[in-house]
Amino acid sequence: MDNEILLDVQHLTHFFPITKKIAVKAVDDLSFQLRRGEIFGLVGESGSGKSTVARCVMNLYRPQAGRILYKGIDTCDRRAFRKNRRMLQTTRQLIFQDSASSLNQRMRVCDIIAEPMRIQHITPPRGTHRAEAAFQMHYVGLDPSFLDRYPPELSGGQRQRVAIARALAMEPELLVADEPIASLDVSIQAQIVNLFKHLQQEHGFSFLFIAHDLAMVEFLCDRVGVMYHGRLLEVAPTEELFQHPLHPYTKSLLSAIPIPDPVRERARKLIPYEEEPGAPRGTLREVSPDHFVAE
């Protein structure tokens, strides 16, 4: 892994208007950097804004404030985006959290997987689009008999794997994966995680990996950022974060990791975390090399 910065998120802020008067601050002045060839994990409370970050990074939302630099290009700038559109659309891919609703219900699996290649006029490396789709399906553990099915005829985990195959077919440099494996059984999770690791090590893919399963994050990620209420509270290399968590929310999160052992799991106690209302919003400070915590 070199130290080139592939993705640089600076002071990202995004609101959602709910009614005329109320708005949700989904992401609030958030900054982090993803190095080339790195797997950066984003964890945190449900509703803390992880998916919103992913969608801003992929230009699906236009943030109200902040900049997102990808290979030095400000992707939120309309002109810069237009000029680099093809590069941005072919080298970045997103796996959605709810692939069930993000897949086109009226398309067959083989067409869903080949669609991005068709749109970008990419010649499939394995001859035909169908052969390419079949190859990618094999990678994610799906039988070729699924090629002619439609999404409503698949189980939740099968649909999720179609979404993963579709993103991988583009051989992206940056893969943003929003809870890609939560709906899969543990053996297939292991298979996909091994695949991600292989793609990082052998093909130099970079990942923004959003997940709840901290055991998987610990196994897969190089660095981890902990989010809470739209902000980053702690960022550190994975081992450092799991060994020496500093922020009380991180400690609470780590205490909540379920243990697959009935006796130990039932005895496990959660360290609760409540943010004091009106507490000052901390800024990230580097307390040891590469370990940042909000104070």
Next chain:
Amino acid sequence: MGALLEVKNLSVRFDARAGEVQAVRGVSFSLAAGEVLAVVGESGCGKSVLCKAIMKLLPPTARITSGSILVNGADITAYRERDMRRLRGKLFSMVFQDPMTSLNPTMTIGAQIGEAVRLHHPRLSRGELRSRVEELMTLVGIDRPRERMDLYPCHFSGGMRQRAVMAIALAGEPSILFADEPTTALDVTIQSQILDLLREVQQKLGTATVFVTHDLGVVARVADRVAVMYAGKIVETGTAEEIFYDPRHPYTWGLLQSLPALSRGRDTLRAIPGMPPSLENPPRGDAFACRNPYALAIDYEEEPPMFRLSDTHYAATWLLDPRAPEVIPPIGGGLHG
């Protein structure tokens, strides 16, 4: 005590364009009042279809081809939609995966819970309805219900939203709750709280629960009994202790070995090799045979019966036949001990 729910030899097929899919193949299990049964297994092995078949929520392309479903001894297999509508909510209720999408963002939480209450008690006055909503919110652990009733889902954190979803599911005081991956979209702290809540509510109301999940940590926390499914069948069933400390089916071994906790310091995780079979043409014999390092010749010929290990523990693998060679399980006796 008799079983609250008894499913016998249930099979479900889909007529898909590409051919016939045998999603559930001869599943039998029973559920006692107040019990939590966790259903785990390969993605696509038929867990969701099984739950939907019992609640009669299958799409029109699906058919129940054999078996029976008994509730309190009454056979409901042939019930029509009209009869089922009376049962749903009151006898059965369900919580699905995504709490973010199962609430309406433009309606207050109180109004949404109220709507569910009205479905079961159409004649309540406004005041009675409000107090019932308050009661349900208290039951699921939402503090200051009176103030929070008038808030919108966006004002609630993820955990609070899932509590609201639970309040809606519990509005009809169901005897059986189907929870299909209810905590998959939640972070671990909230998940822990919701699971403890589920246990508490279940003890208070005596609700029986069928809990579908992929998270074996969740299973360890909530389940009284576990059913492990593979390719449309239950291949092993037992108490949580029996499944975690004394698993007998090679597929169960494979699942437990895939956990990242067991691969600390290794470069790759131990996934089960190969792919699950297509349910269009399930293979002859044991469907797991081609991925099973312990497979015997007979596994490719004949389906194994359910072997009895204890009153609660059963497994369908030829390894338990007295003629089979002795195999030392690669796992069991506590994952960390």
